[in-house]
Amino acid sequence: xxxxxxxxxxxxxxxxxxxxxxxxxxxxxxxxxxxxxxxxxxxxxxxxxxxxxxxxxxxxxxxxxxxxxxxxxxxxxxxxxxxxxxxxxxxxxxxxxxxxxxxxxxxxxxxxxxxxxxxxxxxxxxxxxxxxxxxxxxxxxxxxxxxxxxxxxxxxxxxxxxxxxxxxxxxxxxxxxxxxxxxxxxxxxxxxxxxxxxxxxxxxxxxxxxxxxxxxxxxxxxxxxxxxxxxxxxxxxxxxxxxxxxxxxxxxxxxxxxxxxxxxxxxxxxxxxxxx
Amino acid sequence: xxxxxxxxxxxxxxxxxxxxxxxxxxxxxxxxxxxxxxxxxxxxxxxxxxxxxxxxxxxxxxxxxxxxxxxxxxxxxxxxxxxxxxxxxxxxxxxxxxxxxxxxxxxxxxxxxxxxxxxxxxxxxxxxxxxxxxxxxxxxxxxxxxxxxxxxxxxxxxxxxxxxxxxxxxxxxxxxxxxxxxxxxxxxxxxxxxxxxxxxxxxxxxxxxxxxxxxxxxxxxxxxxxxxxxxxxxxxxxxxxxxxxxxxxxxxxxxxxxxxxxxxxxxxxxxxxxxxxxxxxxxxxxxxxxxxxxxxxxxxxxxxxxxxxxxxxxxxxxxxxxxxxxxxxxxxxxxxxxxxxxxx
Numbered sequence: 358x359x360x361x362x363x364x365x366x367x368x369x370x371x372x373x374x375x376x377x378x379x380x381x382x383x384x385x386x387x388x389x390x391x392x393x394x395x396x397x398x399x400x401x402x403x404x405x406x407x408x409x410x411x412x413x414x415x416x417x418x419x420x421x422x423x424x425x426x427x428x429x430x431x432x433x434x435x436x437x438x439x440x441x442x443x444x445x446x447x448x449x450x451x452x453x454x455x456x457x458x459x460x461x462x463x464x465x466x467x468x469x470x471x472x473x474x475x476x477x478x479x480x481x482x483x484x485x486x487x488x489x490x491x492x493x494x495x496x497x498x499x500x501x502x503x504x505x506x507x508x509x510x511x512x513x514x515x516x517x518x519x520x521x522x523x524x525x526x527x528x529x530x531x532x533x534x535x536x537x538x539x540x541x542x543x544x545x546x547x548x549x550x551x552x553x554x555x556x557x558x559x560x561x562x563x564x565x566x567x568x569x570x571x572x573x574x575x576x577x578x579x580x581x582x583x584x585x586x587x588x589x590x591x592x593x594x595x596x597x598x599x600x601x602x603x604x605x606x607x608x609x610x611x612x613x614x615x616x617x618x619x620x621x622x623x624x625x626x627x628x629x630x631x632x633x
Numbered sequence: 634x635x636x637x638x639x640x641x642x643x644x645x646x647x648x649x650x651x652x653x654x655x656x657x658x659x660x661x662x663x664x665x666x667x668x669x670x671x672x673x674x675x676x677x678x679x680x681x682x683x684x685x686x687x688x689x690x691x692x693x694x695x696x697x698x699x700x701x702x703x704x705x706x707x708x709x710x711x712x713x714x715x716x717x718x719x720x721x722x723x724x725x726x727x728x729x730x731x732x733x734x735x736x737x738x739x740x741x742x743x744x745x746x747x748x749x750x751x752x753x754x755x756x757x758x759x760x761x762x763x764x765x766x767x768x769x770x771x772x773x774x775x776x777x778x779x780x781x782x783x784x785x786x787x788x789x790x791x792x793x794x795x796x797x798x799x800x801x802x803x804x805x806x807x808x809x810x811x812x813x814x815x816x817x818x819x820x821x822x823x824x825x826x827x828x829x830x831x832x833x834x835x836x837x838x839x840x841x842x843x844x845x846x847x848x849x850x851x852x853x854x855x856x857x858x859x860x861x862x863x864x865x866x867x868x869x870x871x872x873x874x875x876x877x878x879x880x881x882x883x884x885x886x887x888x889x890x891x892x893x894x895x896x897x898x899x900x901x902x903x904x905x906x907x908x909x910x911x912x913x914x915x916x917x918x919x920x921x922x923x924x925x926x927x928x929x930x931x932x933x934x935x936x937x938x939x940x941x942x943x944x945x946x947x948x949x950x951x952x953x954x955x956x957x958x959x960x961x962x963x964x965x966x967x968x969x970x971x972x973x974x975x976x977x
Contacts, residue, residue, distance in 0.1 A: 477719030478739075486719075489896075494720040576720045577705040578670060591706075594838045595678055596866045 391609055394602035406592065406600030407607060414580040415588035415604070418496070422571075422584060423564040426503040430560050434511025435553070439545070441512075442519030443527065456512050459505055467505050468573025471498055494576030499584065502570040507560045514556030515549055522548055551622060558619040562612045667700045669902050672722035674709035674795060674885070675838045676859050680922040681706075681726070687918065688909050692902070700902065708836045709795040716741065716890065723894050723903040726887040728795030730754075731955040733888050746888040755884035756910035757924035760944055761796075761803045763875040764844065764853040764860040771851045775877045776807040780825035785850035788830060789840045791962075791969050796837035798963060800854040802952065803881040805962075806945045810879065820972060827973045845872075856883070857939075858923035882944035885924075 363369070395403050406412060437456055441449060459467060473479050475492035485492060492498050526548070530540040546553075568586040575582045583591065585608045592601035673681055685702035692700055705712065705720070709728035716722045717739050727733055730747060737744050747754045765773055771784055779786050789797040804826060808819035831849060834840040837859055844853035845863045852875075853860070860874050887907050894900040909915050916931035925939050926932050932939065945951065952958045962968045 472718050475719075477717065479718075482719060491719070491721065493718065494715065576715055577707055578703045579705070580701075581703055594675070594842075596862075 388609060391602055392606050394598065395606040397602075398599050402599045403603035403606075406597065406603040409600075411580045411583065412588060412600075412604055415583050415585045416607070418499070418583065419565050419585040419608075421496070422499050422503050423561055425500050426507060426564045427557060427561050429504055430508055430511055431553070431557055433508060434515065434556065434560075437512040438515035438519055439541075442516055442522075443524050453516075456509050458509075459507075460509050464506060464567070464569025465573060468502050468570035470505075471501050471574050493574045494578075495582060498574035499571055499582065502574045503564050503567055506567050506570050507564045510560035510563060511553070511556035514552050514559065518549055518552045519545075554622050555619050558615050558622075562615040565611055565615075566608060667698065667899065667902065668703060669700060669723045669899060669906060670703045670705065670721060671724050671726055671906070672705045672712050672716055672720060673726040674712060674728040675706055675836055676796070676856050676862075677726060677885075677922075678704075678706050679862065680858075680919065680924060683922065684910070684915065684918050687914060688906055691909060691914075692905065702906070708793060710793065721893055721897065722890045723897065723899050724887060724889055724907055726885065728883070728885050729798070729955060730884070730886045731959055732795070733886055734955070736890070737888075741890050741892045742888050743891050747886065749889075750887065750907060751911060752927050753884055754886045754888060755927075756887060756907075756915065757885070757919040757926055759857050759883045759885065759924055760880045760942070761799050761854055761883070762857050762860050762880065763877060764855050764863060765873050765875055766851060767871050767873055769873050769875065773852050773875060776804050776879075777811070777822075779804070779829065779852065779854075780822055782829075784829050784852065785831055786826055786829040786852055786854065787840050787844040787850035788833070788854040789836055790833040793835045794837055794840075796856055796859075797833075797840075797854075798958075799856075799881050799883050801962070801969065802947070802958065803854075803877075803879070803945075806881060806949070806951055807877070807879050809951055820968065824972045857925070861923040876940050876942050879943045879945065882946045884946070 364372070407416075437452065440446075441453060441456075472493050474481055475485060475498065476482050477486060479493075492501070526544050527540050530544045535543070565584075566586060567584075568590075571584055572587060572590075575584070575587055577583060577587060577591070579591070585604060589601050589605045589608065592598075592604060671681060671685070681704045685704060689700055689702050692698060705715075705722075707715075709732050712720075713725070713727060713732035713735050716725060716736050725733060725736065725742075730753070733742065733746060736742050737746055743749075750756070763773060765771070771778070771781075773779065773784065778784065788800045791797040791801045801823065804823055805819050808814055808822040809816070811818070832843060834843055837856060840853060841855060841859055841863055843849045845867055853863075855863070860872075864872055864874060887910065889900065889903045889907060894903045910919070911927070913928065913931065916926040916928040917934065920926045920931050920935040920938065923938070926935070947958060948954055960967065
């Protein structure tokens with residue numbers, strides 16, 4: 358006898374089979390293709406593509422951009438989520454909409470805004486040129502574009518959780534005479550740490566993989582302003598397919614490690630946050 | 634409670650250290666050597682990879698100074714736009730004089746740039762040829778064959794691609810030369826050809842990939858050097874190169890970006906770089922990558938690599954220069970817009 362909450366066997370098989378098929382077709386197969394293509398001609402060409410000075414520079418640049426963008430977004434995302442979840446103020450809806458802005462505009466626009474602001478003919482361009490400061494077509498532009506595109510990840514992960522938790526604990530802490538910083542560090546942060554880490558990791562994965570916005574502000578100078586996704590495109594366009602897939606595989610691997618870390622953390626974190 | 638705090642500190646510390654290592658590495662790279670940036674268009678990637686390596690050696694031998702020669706590639710119009718927007722190019726080596734004129738129009742390059750170097754500042758030339766499937770199964774010999782029903786023609790979009798404009802104009806010039814050829818006939822001919830185009834890519838490389846990798850179409854209208862590169866990369870057993878009876882002489886020009894080199898103090902280096910393109914070594918490298926060298930000796934040394942064919946130039950009376958051609962054919966509402974309506 359089947360329990361009343363369960364679907365009949367054939368329906369379960371169909372649903373699970375369908376989901377597995379979709380996952381396999383749209384997620385696993387492309388991923389497998391990247392790794393197979395990368396190693397099609399063996400390890401040596403793949404390793405050669407990865408140890409090429411331009412590729413090494415691209416990996417460094419990608420990690421550097423992520424190392425700046427992710428901490429900035431962690432602070433900004435925390436602050437935004439804190440404001441929205443714990444306080445009621447006019448303009449709150451506007452702030453929420455603004456946080457979603459990078460998700461809703463095309464990455465090309467996210468890149469172009471920086472060119473319009475900091476480009477030679479942008480609003481601040483002439484002033485920057487006078488002071489010999491290069492923002493677009495250099496590392497600062499890449500960092501700005503990446504920060505913009507990946508901003509919502511952390512705030513969006515935190516807001517539902519913080520709203521659900523309400524402000525009772527913080528109010529209790531305030532009543533007991535805790536300062537704002539003490540409340541944050543001892544009451545709020547422990548509650549949200551797993552969600553925060555998961556947001557940070559998602560943000561990091563996207564920061565390393567961002568293509569569109571970064572492509573607009575990069576200038577595509579080899580060994581200088583090419584991130585890994587841009588380097589993949591260059592190699593592909595130069596008919597170096599094995600090399601392109603080798604760098605793509607490394608990029609996918611970085612993302613997989615990030616996601617793996619996230620899953621591990623969540624597994625470790627769930628009982629704690631439930632207990633809390 | 635204590636465990637997560639410790640681990641978080643460790644994580645943060647590691648991240649900060651990682652960042653510091655990266656930053657210091659980056660700084661060392663940037664300080665190391667004088668740098669030169671060549672902003673170029675798509676099909677010159679292989680040429681300038683070789684040329685930059687050779688120039689770095691030449692410069693070292695001549696001055697003892699170690700430099701880095703960097704390259705950036707993309708669609709010609711888009712690259713010009715980036716330089717206008719502040720990409721710090723020392724030299725530009727683009728597909729069309731029109732694109733360098735656009736940069737000069739913003740005051741970054743002196744307006745007389747084209748007369749500063751020999752041969753209209755174009756150290757090498759190229760032309761448009763046909764790349765067809767091995768054995769030429771559709772028997773495509775000349776421009777007229779492209780208009781036949783059932784022939785798939787691959788070319789990028791003339792609105793976005795410099796190469797595609799040359800393709801279009803070469804067909805235009807051919808149609809005018811035919812018996813009874815006048816402008817309405819040329820328009821009708823090109824309309825027929827573009828009806829045979831299944832997909833318009835935005836750039837030359839995209840079209841080559843469509844034709845070569847994805848197997849679309851029967852003929853690719855391509856730069857001579859792109860056709861030879863595809864030939865070399867994917868095997869001579871897959872394709873044939875067809876030279877039509879007439880084509881167009883493309884003169885991809887080069888220029889020093891005056892405002893940038895004066896601010897960065899790289900004028901001597903940038904000028905030497907462009908002059909090196911005209912030396913026997915530079916000309917031989919151009920020929921090696923299937924750009925037609927200007928130097929008669931280099932051309933002779935290339936043997937039968939560059940078959941002779943009749944070439945019309947953009948300054949020919951049928952076109953009257955780039956400014957005029959651009960306005961007449963490719964600007965919004967121009968002849969190309971009237972000829973090509975997608976989905977017909």
